[in-house]
Amino acid sequence: MTASEIRALFAVVSRPEVVSLAGGMPAVTALPLDSVGSMIGALVSRLGAQALQYGSGQGDERLREQILQVMALEGITDASADEVVVTVGSQQGLDLLARVFLDPGDVILAESPSYVGALGTFQAAQAHVVHVDMDESGLVPEALAAALAGLAAQGRQAKFLYTVPNFHNPAGVTLSEPRREQILALAEAYDLLVIEDNPYGLLGFEHEPLRALRARNAERVIYLGSFSKTFAPGLRVGWVCAPHAVRDKLVLASEAQVLCPPALSQLVVAEYLDSQPWFEQVKVFRELYHERRDATLEALTALMPADVTWTRPEGGFYVWVTLPEGLDAKAMQPRAVHARVAYVPGIGFYADGQGARHLRLSYCFPDPDRIREGVRRLAGVVEEELELRATFLGSSDERAVRRDASAPQGSAPGEVSSRTRGGQPHGQADTPGPDLP
Amino acid sequence: MSQGAPRAVVLSGGLAFEREVSLRSGRRVVEALRHAGVETSVADADANLLSTLAADPADALFIALHGAAGEDGSLRRVLELAGIPYVGTPADRCRIAWDKPSAKAAVRATGHLTPDWVALPHSTFRELGAGAILDLMVARLGLPLLIKPAQGGSALGVERIGAAPDLPSAMVSCFAYGDTVLIERFIAGVEVAVSVLDAADGPQALPAVEIVPASGVFDYAARYTAGMTAYHTPARLEAEVSARVGQLAVEVHRALGLRDLSRTDAIVDADGGVHFLEVNVSPGMTETSLLPMSVVAAGLDLGRTLRGMVAAAASRGTIVTTV
Numbered sequence: 001m002t003a004s005e006i007r008a009l010f011a012v013v014s015r016p017e018v019v020s021l022a023g024g025m026p027a028v029t030a031l032p033l034d035s036v037g038s039m040i041g042a043l044v045s046r047l048g049a050q051a052l053q054y055g056s057g058q059g060d061e062r063l064r065e066q067i068l069q070v071m072a073l074e075g076i077t078d079a080s081a082d083e084v085v086v087t088v089g090s091q092q093g094l095d096l097l098a099r100v101f102l103d104p105g106d107v108i109l110a111e112s113p114s115y116v117g118a119l120g121t122f123q124a125a126q127a128h129v130v131h132v133d134m135d136e137s138g139l140v141p142e143a144l145a146a147a148l149a150g151l152a153a154q155g156r157q158a159k160f161l162y163t164v165p166n167f168h169n170p171a172g173v174t175l176s177e178p179r180r181e182q183i184l185a186l187a188e189a190y191d192l193l194v195i196e197d198n199p200y201g202l203l204g205f206e207h208e209p210l211r212a213l214r215a216r217n218a219e220r221v222i223y224l225g226s227f228s229k230t231f232a233p234g235l236r237v238g239w240v241c242a243p244h245a246v247r248d249k250l251v252l253a254s255e256a257q258v259l260c261p262p263a264l265s266q267l268v269v270a271e272y273l274d275s276q277p278w279f280e281q282v283k284v285f286r287e288l289y290h291e292r293r294d295a296t297l298e299a300l301t302a303l304m305p306a307d308v309t310w311t312r313p314e315g316g317f318y319v320w321v322t323l324p325e326g327l328d329a330k331a332m333q334p335r336a337v338h339a340r341v342a343y344v345p346g347i348g349f350y351a352d353g354q355g356a357r358h359l360r361l362s363y364c365f366p367d368p369d370r371i372r373e374g375v376r377r378l379a380g381v382v383e384e385e386l387e388l389r390a391t392f393l394g395s396s397d398e399r400a401v402r403r404d405a406s407a408p409q410g411s412a413p414g415e416v417s418s419r420t421r422g423g424q425p426h427g428q429a430d431t432p433g434p435d436l437p
Numbered sequence: 438m439s440q441g442a443p444r445a446v447v448l449s450g451g452l453a454f455e456r457e458v459s460l461r462s463g464r465r466v467v468e469a470l471r472h473a474g475v476e477t478s479v480a481d482a483d484a485n486l487l488s489t490l491a492a493d494p495a496d497a498l499f500i501a502l503h504g505a506a507g508e509d510g511s512l513r514r515v516l517e518l519a520g521i522p523y524v525g526t527p528a529d530r531c532r533i534a535w536d537k538p539s540a541k542a543a544v545r546a547t548g549h550l551t552p553d554w555v556a557l558p559h560s561t562f563r564e565l566g567a568g569a570i571l572d573l574m575v576a577r578l579g580l581p582l583l584i585k586p587a588q589g590g591s592a593l594g595v596e597r598i599g600a601a602p603d604l605p606s607a608m609v610s611c612f613a614y615g616d617t618v619l620i621e622r623f624i625a626g627v628e629v630a631v632s633v634l635d636a637a638d639g640p641q642a643l644p645a646v647e648i649v650p651a652s653g654v655f656d657y658a659a660r661y662t663a664g665m666t667a668y669h670t671p672a673r674l675e676a677e678v679s680a681r682v683g684q685l686a687v688e689v690h691r692a693l694g695l696r697d698l699s700r701t702d703a704i705v706d707a708d709g710g711v712h713f714l715e716v717n718v719s720p721g722m723t724e725t726s727l728l729p730m731s732v733v734a735a736g737l738d739l740g741r742t743l744r745g746m747v748a749a750a751a752s753r754g755t756i757v758t759t760v
Contacts (some may be wrong), residue, residue, distance in 0.1 A: 011457035015483070018452075193476045334454055334594065334613040388612050392571075392605040 013342040019374030020079045021361040023340040024169065024317050026229050028413050030288050033053040035276065036232075043271050044264075055263040057255040058247075059086025059239070067239050070273075071225065075215030076241070083241050086261045090199060090226040090238030092254070094118055097195060097222065097240070098125040100249045101159050109147055109161040111139055113320070113349030113358070115169045115197065118162055122351070129351035130158070136311065138175030139163055141182040148190045160193040160222075164215060167200040167316025170360035171351050174314055177210055184217050192220070199226040199238075202282050204315035219243060227269050229317075231281050235265040276319040289317065295368035296361060299375035305382055310361075318365040320346075322357055324386065326393065329359040332385050341377035442474050445747045446495040448512075450481035453504025453613070455591050462501040463727070466743060470499070471515040473529060482506055490521055497750035498523040499743065500719055503590055508719045509535040520755040524746045526718040533601035534718050537587050537619050540693065544713045547692050549685055551713040552704075554576055554621040556587050556670060559612055567605065575601050578622045584608065587617035590717060592656045597623060626706040628655060629672050630727040631686035632720060633637030633699045634742065635749070640690045642683030643731035647672035663725055670734040678709050685711050697746050700728050 013020045058064070064081040071079060087093040094117070102108070104126035110118065112131030122129055130151075133143040144161070151158055163183075165175035175183070187194050196213045212224040226238040240250055254261070272278055296319055296370055300310055307324040321343075323329060330345035346358025361378075363371055449463020450456055463479055470477040480489055482502055490498075498516065500523055506512040510531035516523050526534065530701070532538045538556035545551050555574055569734055574582070584607045585595040594614035595609045611618045628648040633640045647669040650659040659666045672679060686701040693699075693716065700720035704712045720728040732739050 011460065012452055012454070013713065015450075015452055015456075328610075331610045331613055337454060338614075340452075385609075385613070387563075388559060388609050392567045392608050 008423075010342070012337050018337070018340045018342055019366060019370050020342045021343050021363070021366065021371070021378070022364045023365065024104045025235055025365045026317075027157055027285065027288055027364060028232055028234070031232065031281065031282055032276075036272065037274060038409065039271055041267055043267055047267060051264045051267045053263055054336065055260045055266065057260050058251045059084065059261050060263070060266040060270060063080045063237075063266045063273075064239075066270055066273045067225065070202075070221075070230075071212070071223070072211045073279075074198070076223065077215070078119045078218055079214075079241050083247055085240045085242065085246065085247055085254060086266060087238045087240055087254065088258060088261055089228060089233070089236045089254060090197065090224040090240075090330035091117055091121075092257070092261075093224045093238055093240040093250075094121045094195075094197070095124075096250045096253045096257070097160075097224075098122060098127070099253050100246065101193075102127045106159045107151060107156055109144070109158045110193075110351075111163060111168065111171070113170055113346065113355060114162065114351075115164055116344075118197065119349070119351050122162075124286045127159070130356070131350060131352060132161075134168070134171060134173060136173055138165060138168065138173050138179055139183060141179055141186060144183060144186055148186060148192065152190070157190070158192060160195050161187065162195045162197065163213075164197045164200075165204060166210070167313055167318070169200070170318050170344070170346070171315070172311040172313030172316060172318045173320075174204075174210070180210065180213060180216065184220070187217070187220050194226065196221050197224045199224075199229050200316035202230055203286055203289060203317075203408045205286060205293060206314045214241060222246060230285070231269060231272060231278065235268055236262065237265050237269045286315075289315075289364055292363040292366070292368055292371055293319075295321060295371045296363040296375065299372045303376055303379040305386060308382060317362050319361045319363065321359050321361060323359070323382065325357070326389055327382070327385055328356045330356065332381060336378065336386060339377045339381050341374045341381065343378065442476060443496040443744070443747050443751050444476045445470055445478075445497055445499055446490065447499045447501055448482055448486075448507070449479060449501040450483075451502045451504065451506055452482075453502070453506065454589065454593050455503035458591055458723060459501055459503045459507065460727065461661075461724070462503065465722045465724065465726075466499055466501050469740040470743050470747065471740075472683060473738070473744040475740075475744050482512060487515070487519060490519070494521075496522070497747045499747060500525050501722055503719055503721065505588070508590070508717070509588065518754045520757065522750045522756060523629060524737055524743075524750045525697050526695045526699070530696070531718050534693050534695060534716050535588055537585070537615075537715050540689075540716055541713065544689055544716075547688055549688065549713050550710055552583075552622040552624050554619055556619045557615055558617045562608070562672050564659070567608070571601070571604050571608070574620050575604070578620065581623040583621040584611045585619050585621065585625050586611055586614040587619045588615055591660060591721070595656060597654060622714050624704045624706055626704040626712075627672065627674065627676070629682055629703050629705060630731075631682055631701050631703065632728040632731040633686050633690040633695070633701065634732075634746075635697050638672045640687050640695075643728075643737075644671035644688045644734040645679060645682050645686075646670045646727045646730050646734075647673065647674070648727075660721075661723065661725055666725075667753060668727075670730050674705060675709075678705060678711070679721055681709075681711050685713060689713060697749065699729065 012018055013022055064084040067084050068079055096119050102125040106127045107125050108122055108129055109132050110129050111134045128148055132147050133140045167174055194213055201209050214221040223241040310319050310321045330347050344360040346355030348354055447463050447466050449459045451459055467477050467479050480486055490597055495690035510528035517528055533543055541551045547566055581597055581599045583597055594611045598604050598607050629645045631645045632643045648655050649667040689701045690699050700717045702714040722729055729739050732742050
């Protein structure tokens, strides 16, 4: 099935009959929309001349000061507003970094799997992505060390490591405290730049946020932040926190792209942070997503066939599911659409063709009842697919993986077996070296 | 029918795999009809459809739905029950055209060529053993084979298989689209599509479109991505072959009892034999679709042509059907 066929199937997702566990849309209806609406109205009346005018290419100064306070919640206390560049969502920040750092053929390191939007940006920059294994504790330091050593042996160096350390998209796992130090030690040893993409860090369910990588190393880590998950994605406000030399290049690149980030959106965020109980609202989001995470995990445990495994996220939006050997989440998608349930096939989260056995479920948008119904439908789809496979390929026939025979099978970060109800996750820690052309 | 210009509702969207194509077809039809002076609105095939049509009746519906409900006759049957005039083939005739094995059998019965085929549900493979049946198919039909869902369009789920070991996996993928798979002998040749429109003196074939996909396979991406397929209209066929291609399409239209418009897909082999592949009662109407190309190649205006169909449907008046 081609990318255009997948897009075609997604056209059905917008219909209310379909339970979409596909898109990562924040639950913006949980916002106090009346209050936000009044706030925006008053803001335009009071500051319309500024809000509707061009602004600074680096971003509104007041907002950049407030961003420092937001980052302080994750331990970043030594940044200055001068290091912050406001962007049109953190996606523009990623694009700016790719423009500043990447030349065609450059190597970058990214988790296995990795955020599809980042992979698209790196692909547009014609970079070569080398995936590094992760498990239930996030990026595996030994795998990173092997990748770095492999590159060094070839006389090459990665331009940077791209990582989503908290509540990973799509894997759902979080980089553990000890590994944060290990990863940064490796970055020092190999003179490696780290791009820390952290849109979900404040949305943890079970513990306070871990100190950001940027909080531990200000010289080597460039930080991407976003208000899309803590406030509203429709405003498209994110930021990059980078050392001065990089900051200047980012501002120039951003001015070339968009002149300045939207003044109205920036003022809305600034006003929201100043005048509304924004962190209380973050706690509301946490509770909401926590309930939905629980509904997802409970339904998976109750309904999924044996040999289906999944991760157990402690925050964020996503559960990463691994199907039994031989099943292909992309090939299964028409059956899922027919059953009126949608997910994202795993193959999109790899730059090298891995991921056939994986799929991403998002629990952020549907309510718990819809989530349970969606998982029930998905379980039926998997059962039917298993039955078909048994008919044509036998239960352990190697021919089932014909389409992926030339690609390495994706590892499964932090899998939880369907049979270990509430049990401890077990990870895989294969550490292949980089696969360069 | 109301006085003056007719009013039309274009149905597009739906819940089939081909929703995206249908939405694109719908937009094109709406634009063409409006350009031709037809007051046109658009509706999705959802739970609001009947109440919407009852509250604001149109002179006729144009069905730009592709895939199950739009082509299998089910939605048309509901429209007939509601007495709503529509452009296109009646419900009971759609069922044969929609089901590829049924259509092939009906066309073969008229004496035309169609590639040899077998169509079987999953249950048969499960009960009798897939390996033996697949071996039998390869022995009887040879290789390469085309695997396609027995129902459905836009080449979704279609795969060409050149080696027997690839067959089981292809079957698994194809069954994701439906309960029955059509396995067809592959015929090499020139792929053509012939659109047929009903005229005052009967169905008329428009110039055939020759399809040359860059990848060699006219799959979903090749169909709906501009630049991925070269089209030659009229097809680069000898006049005599071209005439037989048109004749096939008209006879399919007649034999299957189709109405207003249809599109027949066929292959012309190296010896000039014309093989029927399938027929479509709700042809694509997108920017890269074949029927609009044929209309233009015939020197017709798409908007006026569609307006004529809407007027014809409206003139048939409220449908009276038995239940």
